[in-house]
Amino acid sequence: MLPLQGITVLDLTQVIAGPVAGQILGDMGADVIKIEPLEGDHFRPQMGGAWVPAMNRNKRGLALDLKSEGGKQVMWRLVQRADVFMEAFVPGVMTRLGFGYEAVSAVNPGIVYLSISGYGQTGPYRNRAGYDPCIQAETGIMEATGHQDGPPARVGAAPVDQGTGTYGALGVALALLARHRTGRGQHIDLALYDVGVQLMSHWITNYGRTGEDPQRMGMSHTLIVPLRTFATQTQPLYVACTNDAFWHKLLEGIGLAKLKADPRFRTNADRVANRAVLEPILEAAFAAQTCEELLTRLIPAGVPCAPVKKVSDMLHDPHAIARQSFVEMAYPGLGKVMAANNPLRLSDVPVAVRRLGPHLGEHTREILREIGYRDGEIDALAKAKAVRLHEDEPATPSP
Incomplete structure (x- = not known):
């Protein structure tokens, strides 16, 4: 029933x-x-x-x-x-x-x-x-x-x-x-x-604490770095590093493990403050690889990420089916x-x-x-x- x-x-x-x-x-x-x-x-x-x-x-x-x-x-x-x-x-x-x-x-x-x-x-x-x-x-x-x-x-x-x-x-x-x-x-x-x-709930909370309106950031995010789309050799890939553990796994997966010790990028607050320096480094690393090979390393490591798909792609996706x-x-x-x-x-x-x-x-x-x-x-x-x-x-x- x-x-x-x-x-x-x-x-x-x-x-x-x-x-x-x-x-x-x-x-x-x-x-x-x-x-x-x-x-x-x-x-x-x-x-x-x-x-x-x-x-x-x-x-x-x-x-x-x-x-x-x-x-x-x-x-x-x-x-x-x-x-x-x-x-x-x-x-x-x-x-x-x-x-x-x-x-x-x-x-x-x-x-x-x-x-x-x-x-x-x-x-x-x-x-x-x-x-x-x-x-x-x-x-x-x-x-x-x-x-x-x-x-x-x-x-x-x-x-x-x-x-x-x-x-x-x-x-x-x-x-x-x-x-x-x-x-x-x-x-x-x-x-x-x-x-x-x-x-807009989380932005309301943020305004209550900081008095700041959200900024337009395209595929990036005001409060978290990196949380955005990166171009690869094939299709765009979205990555959401919402904590420092994901950040370390991301660095391993894209071949930038050396940045783990860099004090400019140690915490999310550091990464937000140094966004202008960090993002070009990441963009170069992603652009040198295909989306498919990146996914084979990032998904098993538990990094939140996803290829950017069209509706037509989604409708043929085995998971949607x-x-x-x-x-x-x-x-x-x-x-x-x-x-x-x-x-x-x-x-x-x-x-x-x-x-x-x-x-x-x-x-x-x-x-x-x-x-x-x-x-x-x-x-x-x-x-x-x-x-x-x-x-x-x-x-x-x-x-």
Whole structure:
């Protein structure tokens, strides 16, 4: 039995953060109903249509117009039966639609209501829309990223969105645990902004001690030397000497054991102070060797290091394949869709693609039947444009 089996989640979120949270809950067995407007999640066209299939596996799909009277009636029936309600609109939007936390919890006091927004339900920025790069800009991530002599840079992935989605799923699980003990649901106020601040945690601590902002260091690090990428004869190699023991092992591995006794480089503080002298010496040693031969010495010695790979390299890496770190799904109309797998590895919970990401409105009729609507009533709702139907057979994973 999956840990969230029997839990019903109404997922009204779009783009990345909310769908990630819902997908985690779906992977863990919840019946996640992805509720979209009649025109669909506005990211559906992205990546040639592969976006929603990649971000919304293990969910069912319902297309609903929450501004219509019929759509509102459908939503209220769903609310009465649901355990979790997830929305990701600018604060106040759901209240204006009639489905804010106060209204929903009055009908279903046990419901866990997750609100994801850019800046949170309170504070002077609450009414601003927020996306991952905006939050990277506002929380110091962007200013701390990039080359020393260059402008601030955006992190190439979406760490704020992905982190928010993970915290969203965690918050829902904790609130469900609390409900198990108290019988009461609660409202979760989750802001991308707060997650961005959390990602800068060690820099906040450093500023509190020193009053210094982080400097852009490219692939290097302000506080630790060497912690950076080095060019080799083949591909770049990243090395993280976070303590003096690793430093000594690194010197042995790259053929610079003589530097162990050099007082300029004895401790990390010494190495930071003498960075300008040390780094050219290290660069020359790395540049004279291949990445592959360096790895054969550094990895067995326990030195934290890794070759710098492209996504295409990673997807062919034997470790990623062995860990099943990504999944491939045959999706009708699109062919093969690749996506990151759920990184959770619970010994008693096999994570699998039990249901492909839904087509727009794919399960509208199925879901409405479950909450008491007859086919004639469903057809009338569709004719009134309160719901949208997709009459294909439910998608199932390919073997």
